[in-house]
Amino acid sequence: MSADHLGQLRREGRIVIVGASLAGLRAAETLRAEGFAGELTLIGDEPYEPYDRPPLSKSVLLGKASPHRTDLPHRREIDAKWRLGVAATGLDLSAKRVRLADGDEVEYDRLLIATGVRARPWFKEDEARLDGVCLLRTRDDADDLYQRLKAGPRRVFIIGAGFAGSEVASACREMGIPVTVAERAGAPLVGALGGVIGAVATGLQTENGVDLRTHVTVTGLEGDATGRVRAVHLSDESVVEADVVVVSLGSMRNTEWLNGSGLGAGPRGIACDAGCRAFDFRGIVTDDVFVAGDVARSPHALFGYQFLSLEHWGNAVAQAQTAAHNMICDGADRRPHLWMPxxxxxxxxxxxxxxxxxxxxxxxxxxxxxxxxxxxxxxxxxxxxxxxxxxxxxxxxxxxxxxxxxxxxxxxxxxxxxxxxxxxxxxxxxxxxxxxxxxxxMITLSGYSPADQQLVFHPARH
Amino acid sequence: MTHPSMLRRITDFANRANPYPVYEELRKTPVLHEEDGPFVISSYYDIEALLHDPRISSDAVNLVDPGEDEVSGPEATGLPPSFIRLDPPEHDRLRRIANSSFGPPHRPRRIENMRGELAEIVSGLIDGLGDAREIDLVDEVAYPFPVTVICRLLGVPREDEPRFRAWVDPIVAGLDPDTRTSADSERTAQEARLQLGMYLNGLVEQRAKEPRDDMLSDLVNSQGPDGAMTTMEVLSTSVLLLIAGHETTVNLITNGMLTLLRHPEYLRRLREDPGLSPKIVEELLRYEPPVQLLPQRTCITDIEVRGVTIPKGSRIWLALAAGNRDPERFQDPDRFDPDRGDLQHLGFGSGIHSCFGAPLARLEAQIALSELARRLENPRLVEDPPPYRQNAVLRGPRHLKIAFDGLR
Structure with a gap:
């Protein structure tokens, strides 16, 4: 890009950030801090300004912090146009436009995608709709779960003993609530830390009074006549009565809105280079679409150039800052994102x-x-x-x-x-x-190749 | 050698008022090793790394050539080493027990709840200046304030200060590398530590029978998941907390007032806005750290720092005050600038031995400095530089004469 063009972008360009959480906010701040004076738009599907999520599964559940008081501190004025409570539904790469759920379209010169992940819902939709079946990802989720825990349920059942599930189990025990945790693998945390550490986590849970069931899967959730969940059926044919069920089966990347856009986006995230530039579905790097945060997968020199997807708070911040920096500069001034997970x-x-x-x-x-x-x-x-x-x-x-x-x-x-x-x-x-x-x-090794061999392009029907 | 030894220059009393030019030169040899001497580390990043390095030990038994006083076990005349001179797991266990009576998660508000009491003590000391228009800040405020605080926190009678002062002084002198060389002073320090321990034992025995709301009671009655401390452990921990609890804070407050009087614009801003005090104290901990170097580390295997091999069992000095002014880490390091964007420092060390009392020291210094700024009218230095204490490790003025026009 010519210096003129870059100067113009920095002075009067239009930058759109899809995803108004940690990565989106930090990127916006970095853009302004580095002198971007043009038009900045933040689009977020939740109705809230950016808030912090780690407390939601810890102090919020214990009532030590209000779910509505975890707003992320702003490091500086960002003078942005906020489009909150409206999801992005599509992307037209050639016209450089983001489509919104309310029918609006927003044009950009540079786009940052930071749409993150969402909690993986229970796979049987009718069961997932039962009153008392909860997810934990958003502020509203945390508020809902907190209210239910406060009401003193007879038993909480947690499906999945990853970090989120284990943290919820910990909060329940601290509140004196009976809790059962079911895990498909042999121990809690094994996906993240392996079986040796998983055995330690097992001891931690059982000694703290968690009824831990491993090597089992949940086969069904049973509701009562009023549509409230009342029991959980397991693959070992046991049945556990519970009036709150927390589905903690990890997360899904918010990339569906990019289907048919031509970006290299799929269930494992959006592939980007170390400079946070998104790849298109052919494995060719774009130069005006950037990715940051949980939804990104990018190669890391320290780990054999494997593409890593990281659901880590610190990664979201660091990658957002690098992406923002790279969005408004050129060539040798660009920096790689080489954050230590x-x-x-x-x-x-x-x-x-x-x-x-x-x-x-x-x-x-x-x-x-x-x-x-x-x-x-x-x-x-x-x-x-x-x-x-x-x-x-x-x-x-x-x-x-x-x-x-x-x-x-x-x-x-x-x-x-x-x-x-x-x-x-x-x-x-x-x-x-x-x-x-x-x-x-929470760390996924998602392969070596920017263009997944199995990726099939389905053009969107406009 | 044609030039005087660098080690000699660090400990040389003539450089006490301004050791920073020596440190600047020291950093040119980031791993300094003079014949038979310690390995002196002076760059910020190297010190930071070694403070988190599990091959580094604080336990004198790992020294090839320990000093006479350093390896006294319980069977010797002295007290066993306190947790500052131990490695995990003993260090962790003792520090956890001590912390269960001091900070989060068990006592998260203990220090914060002392805020009002601390302010009262400082006000009382300043009120007590009466009609004086010239004072020694050390004798009138910087020393009596933290002593009163640590006495209350531990449960040591304040009026016993003259007694324990007589034992604390030789112990502190024993930490000074310059006096270490004399076997006499080592024995004196060792004897003093035992005396202080015996004095505290009287209080501890009393608290075992009649617990009060103080740390001595908590230490002797600890029943947490880590079990109880032995009586000897209670005593060596109490000796440590009593000494570390005030010796360093005296210097932080005195260095602070000296620095503010040398930078009057910050004294004025602090007077107008006490909310500036946290920034000022953090920058002070970088600019004039009360603990200048950590002389008691060693390595349990050969390690390499900047291409220099430090053999197992060598004595290692971490020159915190030199690292704090390392231009590789800080822009304009010799400028006192509480407004600098990244207020970082090695003033409290780092890693598992990072200052146990840091939350208390911070609060004491913040309160003392903002109160002094608020209440002294037109304060000024009577002599600059002031006379310093001998100690090169725990460095600070012995007296700080200040003149002022009145009290507000």
Whole structure:
């Protein structure tokens, strides 16, 4: 692009951001901070200004924070046109227009897609409609679930023991509510952290009074005559009575609105290059459509250039900032998004944090502390190098392991560390077969190729 | 060697008033190793990394050549090491028990709830200046304030201060690398630590029988998931908290007032807006950190820093004050600028040993400095630089003479 053209874009261009949550807001702020003076539009399907989601499954459920008080702080004025409560329904790449649910169309010179993910609903629609069957993703979801927990249900049933499901279980136990958790795999958190850590999570749940059922699936939800859920049927033929059911089966990427647009978008997200530019369905990079946040999948040099989809708060912020920067500059001024995957959780009084990509790990060794005490650092190895680390109540060491990952340090860890125990030998990390559907690991290795071979283009009918 | 040793220059009292030119030179050799001396690390990023490095130990038993006082177990004359000189898991267990009486998650509001009490103590001390128009800030405010606070928090009678002062001084002197060399001072420090422990033991025994709302009672009666501390552990923890609880804060407040008097525009702004005090205190912790260096680390295996191999068991100094002014990390590092966008520092260390009392120290300094700014009319320095204490590690003025026109 010529310098003239770029200057014009920065002065009077039109930038549209679809998705008004964390990534959308931070991108808007970065655009203004870096001098974008043109017209800025934020489109969001929820009626709310951007709000923070991590508290929704933690303090909000305990009544320690109001679901309507988690607004994200604005770092600066963004002087944007807000289109809230209206979903984007289509994209015309050649005409550079976003279609909205209310029939409006918004033109752009540059587009940022940050539509994120939504909770995967219960697959039987009639059962999903039963009163008491809940999802947890949005502020309204959290408000609804909070009200139901406060009402003192006889039992809460949680389908799926990933992070979200486990956090809800923790909140229930803290409130003294009986809770059953069903998990298709052998333990909680296995998709994200593997079976060795999953066994620790099992102990954590059962000792805190969770009725944990593993290696089972839910076959049906049963309602009463008034349309309220009353029982859950499991694949082992047991039946558990419950008046609240939380469906926690991971998330789905909000890409359906792009069907037929010609973008390389599908159930696994929208493929983009390290500079956050979206690929079209042919694997050719676009130059005016950018992607950030949970909906993006982008290649990462530290992890074999695999395309990673990251449902991480910090990734949304970092990728949004990089995308915004790259949207209003050129060539050598552009930056790659090379964020170190990291996420945290807290449940049953334990702080869990991870860096790197644990699901890539073949082996794990506990380098500090002990699994039995549930205070430890575990390091994951992949083809002879350190690929990830996880800590339970040992967050302050992780920076060190992050540097080890960055420099491709050898695995097994050959040096001694403080608080090394006899158990600190490498063992199989014990991840479930990734092709098995489960609650989703929050980091998804989604292949090497920008253009998925199986992707079939269905032009939209306008 | 043709030039004086860098280590000597760091500890040299002549450089105490302004050690920063020495640190600037020190950073030119980011891993400095002089014959038989420690490895001195002075760049921000290296220090930050080592503070999170699980190959680094704070436990003197891992030193190849520990000092005489450093490895005294319970069977020796002294108290066992406190958690500041231990590694996980012992460190973690003792710190968790101590923290269960101090901060979140068990006592999330303990410090915040002291806000009113702290303000009252400071007001009382300033009111007590009466008609004086020239004071020593150290003797009148910066020292008595944190001492009163830590005494109340722990449950040590304030009137015993002259007694424990006599033991605290030699212990603190023992932390100074310059005096370390003398076996005499090591023995004196060791003896003083034992005396202080015995004094605290009297209070602890009392609290075991009649608990009150103070930390000594909590420590001796702790019954959490980590179990109880042994009596010796209670004593060494109490010694640590009593000393660390005020020695460093004195310097933070004094360095703070000195710095504000040297930068009157910030003193004026603080007077007009006490809400500026958190920023001022954070920048102070970078610009004039009360703990200048951590001299007590070692490594449990050979490690490499910037291409230099540090052999297992070597003594490692982390020069926090040098890292805080590292131009590789901070723009314009020698400028006191509470408005700088990224207020970061190594003033409280980092990693598992990061300052236990930080929330209290922050609040004390914020309250003391904003009250001094608000109430002293036209304050000015009587001598600049002021006379310093000997200590190179816990650095600060011994006296800070201030003249002013009256109290508001």
């Amino acid at each position: 990291a996420f945290w959780s807290s449940m049953f009084g334990v702080n869990i944090k991870s860096v790197g990509v644990p699901p890539m790990g073949e082996q794990i060794m506990i380098t500090q502390g002990s699994l039995a005490e549930r205070r430890f650092v575990g390091v994951y190895g992949y083809k002879g190098r350190i690929i990830a680390a996880v800590s339970f109540d040992n967050t302050r060491w992780l920076e060190f392991y992050q540097r080890q990952i960055e420099r491709g340090a050898p695995f097994p860890v050959e040096f001694p560390t403080v608080d090394r125990r006899p158990e600190g030998r490498p063992v199989d990390a014990d991840f479930p077969d990734p092709s098995l559907p489960t609650h989703g690991p």
